[in-house]
Amino acid sequence: xxxxxxxxxxxxxxxxxxxxxxxxxxxxxxxxxxxxxxxxxxxxxxxxxxxxxxxxxxxxxxxxxxxxxxxxxxxxxxxxxxxxxxxxxxxxxxxxxxxxxxxxxxxxxxxxxxxxxxxxxxxxxxxxxxxxxxxxxxxxxxxxxxxxxxxxxxxxxxxxxxxxxxxxxxxxxxxxxxxxxxxxxxxxxxxxxxxxxxxxxxxxxxxxxxxxxxxxxxxxxxxxxxxxxxxxxxxxxxxxxxxxxxxxxxxxxxxxxxxxxxxxxxxxxxxxxxxxxxxxxxxxxxxxxxxxxxxxxxxxxxxxxxxxxxxxxxxxxxxxxxxxxxxxxxxxxxxxxxxxxxxxxxxxxxxxxxxxxxxxxxxxxxxxxxxxxxxxxxxxxxxxxxxxxxxxxxxxxxxxxxxxxxxxxxxxxxxxxxxxxxxxxxxxxxxxxxxxxxxxxxxxx
Numbered sequence: 001x002x003x004x005x006x007x008x009x010x011x012x013x014x015x016x017x018x019x020x021x022x023x024x025x026x027x028x029x030x031x032x033x034x035x036x037x038x039x040x041x042x043x044x045x046x047x048x049x050x051x052x053x054x055x056x057x058x059x060x061x062x063x064x065x066x067x068x069x070x071x072x073x074x075x076x077x078x079x080x081x082x083x084x085x086x087x088x089x090x091x092x093x094x095x096x097x098x099x100x101x102x103x104x105x106x107x108x109x110x111x112x113x114x115x116x117x118x119x120x121x122x123x124x125x126x127x128x129x130x131x132x133x134x135x136x137x138x139x140x141x142x143x144x145x146x147x148x149x150x151x152x153x154x155x156x157x158x159x160x161x162x163x164x165x166x167x168x169x170x171x172x173x174x175x176x177x178x179x180x181x182x183x184x185x186x187x188x189x190x191x192x193x194x195x196x197x198x199x200x201x202x203x204x205x206x207x208x209x210x211x212x213x214x215x216x217x218x219x220x221x222x223x224x225x226x227x228x229x230x231x232x233x234x235x236x237x238x239x240x241x242x243x244x245x246x247x248x249x250x251x252x253x254x255x256x257x258x259x260x261x262x263x264x265x266x267x268x269x270x271x272x273x274x275x276x277x278x279x280x281x282x283x284x285x286x287x288x289x290x291x292x293x294x295x296x297x298x299x300x301x302x303x304x305x306x307x308x309x310x311x312x313x314x315x316x317x318x319x320x321x322x323x324x325x326x327x328x329x330x331x332x333x334x335x336x337x338x339x340x341x342x343x344x345x346x347x348x349x350x351x352x353x354x355x356x357x358x359x360x361x362x363x364x365x366x367x368x369x370x371x372x373x374x375x376x377x378x379x380x381x382x383x384x385x386x387x388x389x390x391x392x393x394x395x396x397x398x399x400x401x402x403x404x405x406x407x408x409x410x411x412x413x414x415x416x417x418x419x420x421x422x423x424x425x426x427x428x429x430x431x432x433x434x435x436x437x438x439x440x441x442x443x444x445x
Contacts, residue, residue: 103201107136109156109194111149123203125175136199141173152197159188159195172201181208231279238275245269278405295330296338298363298374298437305342306361313346317356320346325364328372331437333417341410341421345376345433348406351399352380352431366436374435383425391423 097104097115103123106115113131121128124139131138136152137145163185172182185200249265251257306320313320342361349359357379364373383391390396394408414421418438425431 103199103203105131105136105139105199105201107197107199109197111135111137111152111156114196120201123174123201124172130175139172139201141171141179144171155186156195156197159186159197161185161187172203180205234275235279238272238279242269242272242276245272293332293334296333296335297328297330298338298372299324299326299328301335301339301342302361302363302374305339305346309343309346309350313350313359316350316353318350318353318359319357320359320361323360323362325362327365328363329365329439331372331417331439333437334413337413338417341413341435342374342376344406344410349376349378349380349431352378352382357430370439372437372439374437375432377430377432379430382427382429383423383431384427388423388425392421 097117100117100119103120104115104117105113105120107113113134113136116128116131120126120131124131137148140148163183170182170184171179173179181204183202183204187198187200189196189198245265245268249262249269252262252265302322302324306322310320346359359379360375360377362373362375362377364375366373387398392407392411394405396408411421414435414437418440420434420436422434422436423431424434
């Protein structure tokens, strides 16, 4: 009876209690002998009381359970909402991290990388998994690592927001060993696992190249003006000297001058001609590409210059091969000036291979970049790393008979055509010169 009551609704229990109370009243009225009816009345009254108590317990329990379920439901809902909000916040933070234009590297107090973004992978050439757990010095050139360890320890002892290496030339190291200039800003954040240092790394290669080109252009412009004045002042007198010496040598043969005198005249003539060559170089340096410009195809220029030098190259045991892109468009340029640049590069390449070698000339149409490219590659002795930054400086030469103007003039001509002249070289492994010209003024395709 009790278990049945507990398993049914409160309304049934209440009805039973009412029925029992009614039975007690009927028995009390109908009984003639109250004493005889007392046991029955007491039993029924007890049963009615127990039923009422059970009813109250049932109601209280049902209310408690209802409240508990309501509270639990509210707790679950709040927790779910909090978790969803946290997930959205983490997703937003991750999106900001991954879309940053700078490399972001997060390291712990020991200098080990705990987090990087996608830009870090692109900039340094590592997969994310390769960097996690590594010391940050893996991204720094070897000569700077020991000093960086000390700087890192100092920073972690008193972290603060600041630029790193202000006024210094900082460099990053790619996975393939390439070094490149960078700027670094530092910040930090405290976590349950300790302080984390955050480095924001910017690749400034393009900015440095632009600044270098601008300085070179200013230097060339100033030297061009000076060179033009000097060349004009020297050119006429040296022309006269050369002519008179040539006449004197003819007279020396006719009049039978002593051999010693003829040898002296030869020395004078040789050096006078060298001065003349230098003055012509100065004039070319000053003028650069002041000629008429028109539609020019780099393939045609390459073929003409190769035909011009092929015999001399053959005598020097140098093989010249061409790989020309047949889809090359024309550009608006000074054909003679571009030819002068290519001839100078070929002459330098031949000089770098005294025992013979190979020169390869390649052209390509970079449609996506809207530019054309001419590459001159040799198998010569290469250029030492300490000399490479100076090769475009005017009057810098490593050749006893050189003027130091050839590459300077070539650089100026290419710059005057809004192009770039780049070089990659390593001692003992040859050199590669790359000329790139924009197609903004291209004619045809």
